[in-house]
Amino acid sequence: MIRSERGHGAKATERIAFGLLALATFLVVAPVIYIVVFILVNGSGSISWEFLTQAPRHRGLEGGIFPAIVGTFYLMIGTLLFALPVGVFSAIYLTEYARRNWLTRLINLSIVNLAGVPSIVFGLFGLGLFVLAMRSGSSLLAASLTLACQALAMIITTSREALMAVPRSYREGSLALGATKWQTVLHVVLPQAMPGIITGTVLATSRAIGETAPILAVGAAFLLPSLPSSPLDQFMALPYHLYIVATQVPGMPERTMWGTALVLLVVVLSFNTMAMVVRWRFRQRRV
Amino acid sequence: MPRAIYEKHLKSLHEDVLQLGDMVEKAINHSIEALKKRDLAMAKQIVEEDVNINNKRFDIEQRCIQLIATQQPMAKDLRAIIAILHIIVDLERMGDYAEGISRINILMGDEPLLKPLIDIPRMAQKAVEMLDRSLQAFIKEDVEEARRIPKEDDEVDALWNQVYRELIFFMIQDPRTISRATYLMWVAHNLERIADRATNICERVVFTATGKMEEIGASRY
Amino acid sequence: MVIFSGEIERIPAVPAPEKIKLRTSGVNLFYGTFQALRNISIEIPAQAITAIIGPSGCGKTSFLRLFNRMNDLIHNARVEGSVELDDMPIYDQNTDVVELRKRVGMVFQKPNPFPMSVFDNVAFGPRRHGKDNRKELEEIVERSLHRAALLDEVKDKIHESALSLSGGQQQRLCIARVLAVDPEVILMDEPCSALDPVATLKIEDLMRALSENYTIVIVTHNMQQAARVSDMAAFLMMADDKTGELVEYGPTNRVFTNPKDPRTESYITGRFG
Known part of the structure; x- marks a missing residue:
């Protein structure tokens, strides 16, 4: 019982x-x-053809958000361009080459903590370093570098995890055949870690381009007469545009705000989807 | 081929068993020939050469042990090795009989033979033939032949019987022949034992093939 | 009338090979403060199979990895004494490790083909060493697969994933991958421990065939395997203060029928370890 x-x-x-x-x-x-x-x-x-393809007029009360879409797109490319190689290379260095001692442990700890730094701090850091000290001015370049810094922590962390997940036996098999360390990394380890690295990088980037605070400090403009023609130009970006239309312009119709939010959401989500597709394709190809 | 090494070793052991058999057959034939001719030098040589037969046997035995230790034979493979271990003991002992015949020859010194040898060479011939065929049966795993050979031991036994009675007759007729007749009796007896050992080999052939111990055609002596 | 006495000289079934391929003298191996190998001096004959046996943790694998410097990968590993391939010092400062590993190949405990096609796996080594002529690579791949007794089984799936092969085939692929680099020595670290008995016997037969052209050193904790396959056997000891000590080394036939050291005897008769 x-x-x-x-x-x-x-x-x-x-x-x-x-x-x-x-x-x-x-x-x-x-x-x-x-x-x-x-x-x-x-x-x-x-959402209309005009909304997606026209520049804003009358302080955004009329027209569309085309320059902001393009700006965000440029920002994404710029961020990837800086963050991907630096992130992946440092991840490779830290996992494959660096000796395990107190210094590498300290570096690892710093990287993990870097991910926790508030985004406005990154913005001010970018303003101080890129805009003022390096005299790049408020520009697409400065913003890309700033966002890259912010994305780096996550890229390195996820890349390291992807690299470390590659079985030791593959590395040993390659080295035992007389391959050099770099050949081993390039031909055995990286192809295996690629899906993980790509997913991590894309997720980190898409999160970074959704940020408002950092670009606020380093170069985003509310209204521009033309699209940026060089990396040193100012630019518009979706999150910042959304922030302005939602808070700074009296009499802004609500549907414009929601429309902008929707476009931002779609851009970020489709980027994430792309990451998943790429990852899936890699898995397929990889046997 | 699976287990190529084991097969290779087994084959080379088979070849060595045949070689040993050859040495023994030669020793038997030579011992009878030396007796017939009363060739003491030849008899001495046979006695000396018996050590080669013994060495060969120990060599094969050693290799069987190594093969068991290193190749872990099972079932029929194992029985084949065990059979070899038995067969080489039989062969070595046959060699000892041939050596024994030669020693008798030497013991007889310069005394002439009691009578010309007729049945004893026939016994030897039959015994050697049985030995040769039983070894062939072993190599070929020929169970039928192995069952046939021991029945022919009766021929050897019949010859032995005949020699025995003939020699007894000599001894009764003339007691002075007793010592020389006894020598020949030992010779004939050794030949009879050789034929018996050949039937032992046949039993091993059957055991290797079937896994069953059978006593085939037990000798009357 | 049965007269026999005297000792018999043992005639070895496998004639003693003359040339020494690998030689260690007074080798100590440390991981930090832990000593994994103790004062090991051994001469490994060319074109023969030498088996290293001993209980788990006795340093067999560490010993094997001396010869292609795979211990270098382990943080704070330290080697004392000399290790030579032919007459080349392996632990010399000027030794090119990449060159060494081309001459001394290795097959691992678990089959570890790369997640690529069968072809790319075998061509991996030659490609890394600068061969990129397609035709030449094809020849190397075919020859290596053939030597590894795998060609017939994978002829139709040379461009399929290596991971689609069975465990035994994968291990033979790993052997083919090593052969493609054309080494002189092949180290095998328990190459059959992840395989079924049939696949194991296939690998053993392959090893015998390969030993005609290559020097093979195999680590195994399967004593029967060591007995079956090797020409020479070395027994490493494991005990509190004796871990990594070479207890006995000699022809396999002798070690497995008449070991000199009582510790070897009790190990191979299953009385300890």
């Missing part, structure tokens, strides 16, 4: 645990769905 009662109790506990876990998951998923649906419903009304 006692036993069956206990069994009964265990079953009840099991049910409660299951319920709690499901509830927690639901609490996570629900707001995401709510936000996406809400923005979709409110923003889709303002």
Whole structure:
């Protein structure tokens, strides 16, 4: 009897645990769905050919957000251009070459902490270093470098994890065949780690280009007469534009704000989707 | 081929067993020939050369042990090695019989033979033939032949019987021949034992092939 | 009338090879303060199979990795004494490790083909060493697969993933990959421990065939395998203060039938370890 009662109790506990876990998951998923649906419903009304292809007029009250889309796109490319090689190379150095001593441990710790630095600090850092000290002015270049710095921490961390996940036996197999360390990294380790590295890099970049605070300090403009023609020009960007239209312009129709938010969301999400596709393609090719 | 090394070693052991058999056959034939001719030098040589037969046997035995230790033979492979271990003991002992015949020859000194040898060479011929065929049966794993050979031991036994009676007759007729007749009796007895050992080999052939111990055609002596 | 006495000289079934390929003298190996090998002096004959046996943790693998300097990969590993390939000192400052590893190939415990095609796996070594002529590579791949007794089985899937092969085939592919570099010595670190008995016997037969042209050193904790496959056997000891000590070394036939050291005897008869 006692036993069956206990069994009964265990079953009840099991049910409660299951319920709690499901509830927690639901609490996570629900707001995401709510936000996406809400923005979709409110923003889709303002999406039009004109909205996507025209420059804003009358302080954004009329016209579209085309320069901001292009600016964000440029920013993305610029960030990738700086962050990807530096991030991957330092990850390779740290995992494959660096000796394990207190210095490398300190560096690892710093990198992990770098990811936790508030984005406005990055903005001010970019302003101080790139805009003022290096005299690049408020520009696409300065903003790309700033965002790259912010993305670096995550890129290095995820790349290192991807590199370390490559089995030791592959490295040993390659070295034992008389391959050099660099050949081993290039032909055995990197191809294996690539999906992980790409996913991490793209996610880090897409998160960085969604940021407002850093670019606020280093070069984003609200209204520009033309698209940037060189990296040293000022630029518009979606998050900053959204911030301005939502808070700084009196009488802005709500649907413009929601429309801008929707476009930003779509850009970021499609970038993430791209990462998943690339990752999947790599998996396919990789045997 | 799977287990190529084991097969290779087994084959080379088979060849060595045949070689040992050859040495033994030669020793038997020569011992009878030396007796016929009363060639003491030849008899001495046979006695001296017996050590080669013994060495060969120990060499094969050593290699069987190594093969068991290193190749871990199982089932029929194992029985084949065990059979070799038995067969070489039989062969070595046959060599000892040939040596024994030669020693008898030497013991007889310059005394002439009691009578011309007729049945004893026939016994030797038959015994050597049985030995030769049993070894062939072993190499070829020919169970039928192995079952046939021991039945022919009756021929050797019949010859032995005949020689025995003939020599007894000599001894009754003239007691002065007793010592010389006894020598020949030992010779004939040794030949009879050789044929018996050949049937032992046949039993090993059957055991290797079937895994069953059978006593085939037990000798009356 | 049965007269026999006297000792018999043992005639070895495998004649003792003359040339020494690998030689260590007084080798000590440390990982930090832990000593993994103790004063090992050994001469490994060319074109023969030498098996290293001993209980787990006795330093067999460390010993094997001396010869292609794979211990270098381990942080704070330190080697004392001399290790020579032919007459080239392996632990000399001027020794080119890459060159050494071309001459001394290695097959690992778990088959570790790269996640590439069969072809690319075998061509990996030659490509790294500067061969990029397609035709030449094709010849090397075919020859290596043939020597590794794998060609017939993979002829139709040379451009398929190596990971689609069975465990035994993968291990023979790893052997083919080593052969493609044309080494002189092949080190094998428990090459059959992840394989079934049939695949194991195939690898053993392959090893015998390869030993006609290559010097093979195999580490195994499968004593029967060491007995079956090797010409020479070395027994490494494991004990509190004796870990990594070479207890006995000699022809396999002798070591497995008549070991000189009682510790070898009790190990190979399964009485300890």
